[in-house]
Amino acid sequence: MGIVTTIIEIVKTIVDLVKKFKK
Known part of the structure; x- marks a missing residue:
């Protein structure tokens, strides 16, 4: 789950x- 949190x-x-950037 740590990897998912990082993503x-x-x-x-x-x-x-x-x-x-869109502003």
Whole structure:
């Protein structure tokens, strides 16, 4: 489950960056 948590954190970071770039 640790790996899944890490992937979720990475995805959240990418999504946050995408939102900033689209603004």
